[in-house]
Amino acid sequence: MAAVLTGALVIPLSAAARPEIPAPAPAALAPLTASTLDAAYAANRANAAEAARMADAHGDHYRAATDRALAGPARHLLFFDGRGSGKATEVLGDLAHADRVAVLVPGSDTGLDTYGRFRAGAVALHERLARQAPPGTRTAVVAWLGYETPGTVSTTVTTTGRAEQAAPHLRALVAGLRAAAGQEPKITLVCHSYGSVVCGRAAAGLDVDDIALIGSPGTGAGSVADLRTRARVWAARGAGDWVAHVPHVSADLFGTTVGFGTDPVSPAFGARVFAAGDGGHSAYFAPGSASLTNLARIVLGDTKAVTRD
Known part of the structure; x- marks a missing residue:
């Protein structure tokens, strides 16, 4: 079964190992609040600039x-770590x-080497939210x-190990977002592919309002009830998404x-299943797509307008 799962998740994509890339340690920051946001952005921009100089000297242009x-100067980074495959929160x-x-x-x-592709999805959602938001509603x-x-x-892509390591960091992020916001925002997690396993591991008791699983191979839980979350849980899969062929099983090996x-x-x-159109595994944030429109509706709390399959 492990071979079948690995093949299903591995064959559609490939990635080459990269050598270690030198970079400074992450910036030391004060706890996040609305008043410390600008200082955090500035410190992380400076850290990224130093990482760029070190990567250039290393020959990784x-x-x-x-x-x-x-x-x-226009980038707003809550966190940056240029070491190894890299991490960033923008x-x-x-x-x-x-x-x-x-x-x-x-x-x-997903790492800094593929960050542009990941960020493009965030930009597409941000732009869609700006168009769909009612007057006076502010989004991020x-x-x-x-x-x-x-x-x-x-082999790590077929197990929950990386998700279990990530879950405490996602929990800390949500707590930081609530501390940084000047009011109590409604927060939606949009969890793509293996990211839905991360969200599944972090969900219990997490202070979010909605969790949207897109292109998910599973969450590591048997049902929404097993996630132990107060959030509304949504799920969608495009008709052309290869992840539909992943065996939905779990076994101890x-x-x-x-x-x-x-x-x-x-x-x-x-879960509340919503329409995602005919797109493939990487098409959930395609401009004009059913999935992007519905994701924006979920984030905005316009749940009655969400279309179903």
């Missing part, structure tokens, strides 16, 4: 360009005054590359749990 872009919008906040949790093979999107994602060409259990779009799981 591609990474240096990514770091340099993140260090731009805010789009005015977090301190946002009424509605979406947190994007990425899946496998947080692109959270806050954990070491598994490679699709690896030599002390390691392989597989992620019940299909989140199945009636047995109990």
